[in-house]
Amino acid sequence: MTAVSVPIEHVLVLAAALFTIGLVGVLVRRNVIFLLMSLEIMMNACGLAFIAAGARWAEADGQIMYMLILALAAAEVAVGLGLVLQLQRRFDNLDIDAASELAG
Amino acid sequence: MSLELALFYLAALVSLSATVLTVTRTNASHALIYLIISLLAVALIFFLLGAPFAAALEIVIYAGAIMVLFLFVVMMLNLGRETVAQERRWLAPKMWIGPGIFAAVLLLELLYLIVGTEVVTSGKGVSPKEVGIELFGPYLLAVELASILLLAALVGAFHLGRRYMRARREEIE
Numbered sequence: 231m232t233a234v235s236v237p238i239e240h241v242l243v244l245a246a247a248l249f250t251i252g253l254v255g256v257l258v259r260r261n262v263i264f265l266l267m268s269l270e271i272m273m274n275a276c277g278l279a280f281i282a283a284g285a286r287w288a289e290a291d292g293q294i295m296y297m298l299i300l301a302l303a304a305a306e307v308a309v310g311l312g313l314v315l316q317l318q319r320r321f322d323n324l325d326i327d328a329a330s331e332l333a334g
Numbered sequence: 335m336s337l338e339l340a341l342f343y344l345a346a347l348v349s350l351s352a353t354v355l356t357v358t359r360t361n362a363s364h365a366l367i368y369l370i371i372s373l374l375a376v377a378l379i380f381f382l383l384g385a386p387f388a389a390a391l392e393i394v395i396y397a398g399a400i401m402v403l404f405l406f407v408v409m410m411l412n413l414g415r416e417t418v419a420q421e422r423r424w425l426a427p428k429m430w431i432g433p434g435i436f437a438a439v440l441l442l443e444l445l446y447l448i449v450g451t452e453v454v455t456s457g458k459g460v461s462p463k464e465v466g467i468e469l470f471g472p473y474l475l476a477v478e479l480a481s482i483l484l485l486a487a488l489v490g491a492f493h494l495g496r497r498y499m500r501a502r503r504e505e506i507e
Contacts, residue, residue: 236342236382244346244379248353248372255357263362263408267369271353274396277388278376285383290460290468293388294476297469300395301480305487307400311407312494318411319497 241282248275262317262324266310273303341443342382348436349375355432362408364429366401371436373397378440381447384459
């Protein structure tokens, strides 16, 4: 009865694996650029899960949620990269731990 | 039918290995190139899943616009005396072997999908028309909210970047 011949479980496993790789990247890397890239990987994995669910029931809703994730990713990257530039200007390196002081 | 599955698993393998290589690189430019390969592989999976519009958006917006933004910032942060020598080191020919192989695999899969007439996408796909009708019908409020989010991001990025650029200009002068 499925609309697609690719089994949805396998697509979801792939999405989970991509999400986990992104999560490990966020936890392990300390360079801000790599942190943002790992966040992109995680959001892309979420989009893959939505597309798989939309394809399973042949509905357009999955693709619409994917588009909203895309808008969110674009907004996040624009602000995140602006913060990267500020971090470079203030601390002269891209280590996220340099910005852990939170003092005025 | 089983051929479609083989194409899916090949693309999934390319995507997973490219993502692992992205996270483990020490050089930001190399990581970006692997990330673009990973996004292209995911776009191929979208196409296989019967979502051609999402596949096009993945390539145009994710692998295109967002990654170019990353590349701009990586290049901006490397302004300096030794930049030219560094770029030459980074773009050494042997660095292109890995991404080249991955991209060739994806290109072969895409060519196969385009040339093979009977297997284009699996099962019943969702056409861009259906997506558009849904998007501007029941999801209209979500579209408006997304546009407000993008406007806020535009203002925020302009604000953060402008201060950086002014400081840079003063440094140069």
